[in-house]
Amino acid sequence: MIQEFKKRWASFGIGLIWLFIILWPLLGIKPEGFEFGPTIALWSKLAVAALCIMIVYELNIRGVFDGAKKVGASLADGTQKVYSAVPQWIPILMVLAFALAFPAMTGRYGHDVACNVLIYVCLGLGLNIVVGLAGLLDLGYIAFYGVGAYTYALLSIHFQLSFWMSLPIAGSLAAIAGCIIGYPTLRMRGDYLAIVTLGFGEIVRLILNNWMELTNGPNGLSGIQRPGLSWLDPTNGFSLEHLWVKKVWMYYYVILFIAICTIIAVYRLNYSRIGRAWEAIREDETAAELMGVNTFLLKLLAYASGAVFAGFAGAFFASRMRFVSPESFTFLESAMVLAMVVLGGMGSIPGVILGALALIALPEVFREFDLYRMLVFGGVMTLMMLVRPKGIWPAKRVGRRSEEMD
Amino acid sequence: MDYFLQQLINGITLGGVYALIALGYTMVYGIIQLINFAHGEFFAAGGYMGVIIISYLAAQGVSPVLCIGLGLGLTMAYCALLAMAVEKVAYKPLRSSSRLSVLLSALGMSIFLQNGLMLTQGVYDKAYPTEMTAGGFEFGNVVLSYMQIYIVLITAGLLVALNLLVFKTRIGKAMRATAQDKIMSALVGINSNKIISLTFAIGAGLAAAAGIMVGFYYGSVNYSMGFVPGIKAFAAAVLGGIGNITGAMIGGLVIGMVEIFAAGYLSSEYKDVFAFIILIAVLYFRPTGIMGENVDDTRV
16 A cells, blocks of 8 residues: 555656656757746646646545545436436437527527537537447548538539538538548558548548649638528518528528438437447457458448538538638548547447537637647547546447457 | 659658658557557657757857757657657556557647647747758759768668667567567566567657758758658558568658659659558558568458
8 A cells, every 4th residue: 555655656756757857848948048937837837736636536545535426426326317217308309409499598609619519510420430330440531521511612613503402412422432432441450441541531631732723722712602591481471582591590500400410310320230230340340241241331331421421511511611721621620520439439429419519619618728729639638548438428339349359 | 864863862861761750650569559640749849859959059159060969869868758758648558458549549649749849839930050051962963962961871870770779689689579479578577668668769769860850951840740751651661561670661761762753753742642642552452561471460
């Protein structure tokens, strides 16, 4: 016990010294000479924070919080019981009602953030099919989003095609892109797959960036049409009126509609034979193949159907911004979407929604720390893997890949 | 012909840099089967630390050769310490968890380090004192700058040193043993944690050296400069057969050459695409790389 204690604090001390050694050269060496002030200021803040965490950790080991934990556990147990006693449609209905009433409760800024969250919900759910269900780690997912966005942008600018007509085209083009990217990677697994999909994502971005005639290169495309809606207008005798979606809250309903469709589709896919086959591939590809699962077709299908939702989200993004440029489709975005899926809980639909909410809406709350946003994001990603690798709301049935058991 | 020779020289220079970065990937992958996404960030950190140390030394009136030498040594040491810290925090606790968790942890670390660099050093490029290494030889239309000679010499020196370390010393033997079988090597008394730490340190040191040289070569460094060279170096490692040190060197040279020649003769806008295409083609047709032995099926 005492030995453990000493060891912990010794490594804590070494860690702090190490941190200082790493921080000081970055902050303290100037051509004019050495500086210690800024480094010590920053370092002491970090040290105090780390010390607090260490003390809490130590007290936790000593069992100081046992009473509180018991209360918490019984509370969680109680809510769990209540939750399972209530039929499932009640919480779903409540969330839906909240989502529908949301624009009435907030201002323009709130609608903007909500639109963003819902775009990422669609993206996250699409990626969830590929990563969460089929177990294919995809780091180039944002490419399909880009394909969808550019498809709608080009169709709208050159052919004046309406948003709703373009939506299925954007989805199917993204699906084709998914098949093109998926096909050569079918033989790969794990890390190699991740790096190859990353390469594909970069290739798509570079093409968008350099194909001047089609995509206008880094300058992007502007002048994209808004979505239109047909509206029953009661003023002069109930005629069908065409209405352009102009206000942000109207955009919100459009993306809400797309997101709900996505949620239903992903849910249905998850609990269909195809979804089961994907899960089988995720858990053990060889065994699944032996049991008669056509892994080739199903993996391709996973890519394609994941890409469809990204295509939809992309088309909406293009119509929302009315401008697309390759800058919106960088690797960092892919990492962001992947982080949502993983932080929320792979394979779990409410988890992915929570993940999107956490990663898009929370940083808005801490707006003044905007500079530190990505720093915190990276740190949280690592931290989550250390403390809760299954995510906030883990899926109920997740095993481990058999090849990783050893 | 002159153009070809010039491109060849540029290709070898760039290839040497990629080889140095690729070694870190290959060694880490060889020992713990992890794609260390944060590796590109060690390269960027090396570039920054180099400019910081060298401009300090230059301001003190130290001679250029000593500046570069000291800068190189200190930067490599710094990045080694950084890599050991990263390994301790982000990879060691995850040694026994799923591959996906470690990969994501690495991704998180990469974003964290990149933004850490941005916050401490600013978003703008930092200029290297390139006048230190200005000049070169001219043969007709072909220019061979001093910096290119330095890069080739330093790279070659580091590669020879690494080879000696891995194949001639006890530490190298321990590293190879750990890469082959962690449990068995632990049974014969090798502290695998220390060896893994050391591998990270060496890999990051080499990447840091590459960072300084790229900084001198192009004249400036940027906080986000680690990502693309990182991926290209990974392509080099895969091309050479991941886990294989000689393979990584050859792969680095090949990728550097391909990039320069593609930029020179085909299209300079799409030069980055070629490295990715090679990566995909190698993984598709020959997943074990040029020099690699057969890895078991599950790794591919």
